Amino acid sequence: MNRTSPAARTPAVLSLAAALLLSACTSSADIEAEAAASSSGAAVVQVDTSPEQADRASTTESDDAVALLPADVAEDGELTVGVVGTGEPPLAFLADDNATVVGSEVDVASLVAESLGLELDLRNISWEQWPLSLQSGDVEAVFSNVGVNAARLELFDFATYRQGIMAFTAATGSDLTIAGPDDVTGLRIAVGSGTNQERILLDWNAQAESDGRSPATLEYYASAADALLAVQSGRVDAYLGPNPNAVYQASKGQVEVVGTVNAGWPNTTYVAATVLKGTGLVDAVEAGLQHAFTDGSYTETLERWGLGDEAVEAPEVNPQVAG
Incomplete structure (x- = not known):
């Protein structure tokens, strides 16, 4: 289980080579890459690789969202979230301590947990594990760049938060x-x-x-x-x-x-928070997302990681997709 703390550290800008190795060293290569990006007009994404994530956006508890929580989740006091945390920035990757998972997916999950008045219990899982992890109850939700498709809708409920x-x-x-x-x-x-x-x-x-x-x-x-x-x-x-x-x-x-x-070409698909079908948790998650959309913390989070172009206007439960 990995959790964040509020201690501050200075963000580090990763170069291409550092990103591929999931390292946090800042070198002359970083400086040259930043200069090249600036001259090309590309926005330079400042990546905080510390485990503390002091710059993470936060939100407040939403009474409307809390009221939709299934009783067992509310009583437990935690939102257990699976994320594939061994990837590359900015979605989910290992921080400087090589143990704590950080990234945009973790930040969105954190906003939902805060909106629901729950503590985030983050579990680092493999991509192959996420369906079984939900079905076995090892995790209650997955925030890990999961796209909505017809086959997955038969087994899981979704609350969208990014374009795929x-x-x-x-x-x-x-x-x-x-x-x-x-x-x-x-x-x-x-x-x-x-x-x-x-x-x-x-x-x-x-x-x-x-x-x-x-x-x-x-x-x-x-x-x-x-x-x-x-x-x-x-x-x-x-x-x-x-x-x-x-x-x-x-x-x-x-x-x-x-x-x-x-990702759904020639149709449209979305990335969504994923929960086991029929548990009722998806409605609370959607309400938690909507709270973050309304107060601006959702937009702040995506822009922090350079993903503003993937924003959606509002979360949606189980959007229609082509078969």
Whole structure:
């Protein structure tokens, strides 16, 4: 279990190499990357890598949200949240102590817990674990970049808090612009196997072949770190991965975002807090999110991590999605 404390530490700006290693060292490389990002017009994301997270936005308890809590959760006094905490900034990653999980997903979960008058009990889980963790009761909610889709709606309830966006990154100075299927013809695109990104590119390739165009060549990488290095070295033309990571890496001046696509293409999908279906907790979570939306702490949180472009106007329970 990892919890935050209010002690303050100075934020550190991570360079690309540091981000890939989840390190917090500030070096001349950081300074050069920040200068490059500034000259390119990219916003520089200041990442606080301390376990204390003193700059985290906070909110107040909401009577309306508390009133919707299931009795067992209210009596327990804690909101047990699962998060995949071994990733890269800004979503969820290990802080300087190499133990505490911090990031935008943790901050959103913290706002909900505060709105509900509960203490946040954070559990670091693997991506493969999250469905079973909810079904077994090991966690009550998951805040971990989980996208809403038809299959998941059969088992879980969702309260949305971000748009699900994927981004194409290319080497800085690239002339690429990727707005749709026509723009990847003949390109070498790095992608992770079994991901939404792969599904999108395979659909685009099928469309290209149907139109008599050359498909993109998909190069598979097990980690974003390897894919980004492939982009920088010119082994691939672009990498399609989660937008939050792309925004952060682009802010360092090492790569640039050359296009985005919704993770549910050709439809729209959202990232949502996830709870076990039928428990009733989703209504309390939605109300807690709405409280944070209303008082501005939600916007402050997304902007803190450079994710303002992924904001939604209001949380929604179980949005309709294409089958």
